[in-house]
Amino acid sequence: MTPLEVEAYLHEHIPITDHMGVRAVRSDAMGVILSAPLEPNINHRSTVFGGSCASVAMLAAWSIVLLRVREAGLDARIVIQRGAMDYRRPIDEAFSAACAAPDEAIWSRFLLALRRGRPARIELTAEVTSAGVVVATFEGTYAAIPTLGPTARTAV
């Protein structure tokens, strides 16, 4: 999935991401970077609302799982089980969340479970930056449940 495809997928299926102005900056086997502008996500301190920051971070991590599962030709429902945000400083302009692809050994185990028709679980981290500075970090646990349908069924 190209960045434009990831972006279109998010906007179509999770409409609030369109309202938040979420853009996909990068999406490949190495990782996913999503960005969002300040304005639709503003709070009255003129900084980014913590809920928007958390949303973009959890979507970056979710997108790398979606992308990698599809790339492997598998079909799974991907759900977040746990997410933790650590807010380090206020975000007063556009921001982006980068989730690096998981370690290959971990990913191989994840795919193996799915291929055997078993649920798989993976932990991912994302880093939120703004103006070149790390402003927040995210840790999330995602589960993928194999499905038999013709298209990927996913949720975040």
Added chain:
Amino acid sequence: MTPLEVEAYLHEHIPITDHMGVRAVRSDAMGVILSAPLEPNINHRSTVFGGSCASVAMLAAWSIVLLRVREAGLDARIVIQRGAMDYRRPIDEAFSAACAAPDEAIWSRFLLALRRGRPARIELTAEVTSAGVVVATFEGTYAAIPTLGPTARTAV
């Protein structure tokens, strides 16, 4: 602050909460309950997007701090420092997040720090329910930084 005042405050100052359809169901010294409908927060599994669920939970906890700080006649900037969501099951209709007021001994220490002009920190939990079932839980750490301005300055 009445529920209508809390709701108006959120919609005015954090515009995405209006788009999410956030409503204040209860807001008094005992706690804050916020609710939101499925539709604006939907994902393509026709369940609630995890980011919307996290947003409503963190706002419920933030609102009780705002309400109690104002009630005490104090002025502080209230920021979230850390937030963790545990998602237990998909949410397939309207949902609400309830944050009970903190224990009075903990709250007294929090206010005492603020009254002395020092930053104060508090941990709060919120429970997200839908159709009478607990669907997610939230734990957040909030900091309040005393300000000297004429009105409360707060951020989430």
